[in-house]
Every structure is written in C-alpha cells, then in structure tokens.
Amino acid sequence: MRAVALETTLVAHGFPPGEGVEVGLESERQVRAAGAVPATVGVLDGEIVVGLSEEELERFDAGARKLGPRDLAVAIAQNAVGATTVGGTLAVAAAVGIRWLATGGLGGVHRGWPDPPDVSADLAQLARTPALVVSSGVKSLLDVPATAELLESLGVPVLGYQIDTLPLFYAAAGGPPVSARVESADEAARIARAHWELGGAGLLLGRAPDEPLDDVEPLIERALGAARDADVRGQAVTPFVLAYLHRESGGRTRRANKDLIAQNARLAGEIAVAAATGSGG
Numbered sequence: 001m002r003a004v005a006l007e008t009t010l011v012a013h014g015f016p017p018g019e020g021v022e023v024g025l026e027s028e029r030q031v032r033a034a035g036a037v038p039a040t041v042g043v044l045d046g047e048i049v050v051g052l053s054e055e056e057l058e059r060f061d062a063g064a065r066k067l068g069p070r071d072l073a074v075a076i077a078q079n080a081v082g083a084t085t086v087g088g089t090l091a092v093a094a095a096v097g098i099r100w101l102a103t104g105g106l107g108g109v110h111r112g113w114p115d116p117p118d119v120s121a122d123l124a125q126l127a128r129t130p131a132l133v134v135s136s137g138v139k140s141l142l143d144v145p146a147t148a149e150l151l152e153s154l155g156v157p158v159l160g161y162q163i164d165t166l167p168l169f170y171a172a173a174g175g176p177p178v179s180a181r182v183e184s185a186d187e188a189a190r191i192a193r194a195h196w197e198l199g200g201a202g203l204l205l206g207r208a209p210d211e212p213l214d215d216v217e218p219l220i221e222r223a224l225g226a227a228r229d230a231d232v233r234g235q236a237v238t239p240f241v242l243a244y245l246h247r248e249s250g251g252r253t254r255r256a257n258k259d260l261i262a263q264n265a266r267l268a269g270e271i272a273v274a275a276a277t278g279s280g281g
C-alpha cells in the first residue's frame, strides 16, 4: 500500500492561524509528487477520518483538541473535533494498516526530566506500532540525547537518512549518533520490512533539513524559560514554544519548519513507493 499518513496536530497547533492548512496541503502535494497517496488523519465530529479533503482540513484550527493515543476514544464518544499527534496518528495507522508516516519532529523526553516528568506519548506508541516515521529527528526543544536513549531501550531503530547523527529539527548537525545510516529510500524500505518480519514495530528515520538553521539554541532556551514563567505544562508546551520561536525569530523557524515538513513528506512518499514496487516490497 502506497499510503502515507500525515498528522493534523502540526496543522492545528504548530503554525499561526490559517498557515497550518497550507503546510498540510503542501505535505499532501509532496507525497503525491513521489507517486504515493496522502492520508491525512484527524477526528471530525466524533469520526476518525483517514484522508481528509481540503474542506475538512480547514476545520483543524486552534480550537481543535490535541489528540494523543489515549485521547482518540474520548474524542469519538464526545463528538469532538481533534487533531492527531504523531502518536495519535500512529494509533490510527495501526488500525487501518498504513506503514509510513511523515511529520516535522517527533515528540520525546522534555528537558529537565524528571522535572517535569514529561515524555511524549509519541515514543510509547512508536514502540508498539509497525510503521516508519520520517522526521527531522526529535524536536530540539526536547532533550534529544535522552530521547534517543529511550528509543534504544524501546527497541526502535533510529536511522539517519544520509547522515550519521540524528538531525536536531531546525539544525542538521550535533545530534546523538543514529543506530544506522541509510543511503536511499529503497534501503529504508528494506530495513523496515526486515524489522517487521522479525516482529519489530516502529522505526524512526531522521532526515536533516535542506536549509538548516544552526543558531536557534539560545532562542529555544528563552522560549523554554518563557513557558516555565507562564506555567505552561503538558500538551500546551510544544505549541507554546513553537509559537514563541516563530514570533521571536521573525518567521525564520516558521519557514524552516514548513520546508522540513514538506521534505519529510516527500521522502516518506518515496519510501512508500520503494516498498510497493522495489526490492523493499
């Protein structure tokens, strides 16, 4: 199956109003350009939709709930509108048999763990879902080395696409080493197949942004400080920090985030095609 699952949390909560929909549509275009089929996932009026229309996608604004894996059933029973995170989207992908997913950056262990004791549900869901997630690594507002360690504990291969270290979301270099480097979409597809034949579940494939930003770390620290000062916690942290960065960088992180999401969608599409047609399938 050449379907690539795309999430809606970045559409609803990752960009300023209106812009997230553009980002979502561009991801869909990139998946199609690779020869695969985009399946954007979300919950509308209590119904899980796999493959949102443009009109439906426009309903994912800041008013949508943010749905991790544990929130899906509640949103269904309560007739809610909810945007799925990577973890929530993986849970849906598992239910319908989609094996490929693209996003910007995976969630993970928050800096300062165990204070706050915040670890994204993306990790536990990835550990139990047979799917490959293409991302620019882990969002760098997190503790990326700790997240990479936890992924090892969970048995999740952390692959680098033409890179030896896990990309740092906006930045390319300086992350922890990957468990293996892959050179092509076809190789990634073959590794995923072999992993699943062995009874393995999720895999992460990190792709560095084509135009990395290497100077955002001081701004990230300020953003995290502002989140602490405002007592922002839990599901609200990531959207708060991303919005702070987008604003304070004069739009540079916003543009970088948009571009890397599109590039990841393209690569996920290429892998889906390689798996269906090549030696990977």
Ligand code: PSU
Binding pocket: 007, 009, 010, 013, 014, 084, 085, 086, 087, 103, 104, 105, 106, 107, 108, 119, 120, 121, 122, 234, 235, 236, 238, 242, 257, 261
């Ligand atoms: N990638 C982006 N922007 C985002 C996200 C990913 O470029 O907003 C979202 C994904 O949906 C991911 C979520 O699952 O952030 C992580 O949220 P949390 O840290 O609360 O688990």
Ligand code: MN
Binding pocket: 118, 119, 120, 121, 234, 235
């Ligand atoms: Mn969290």
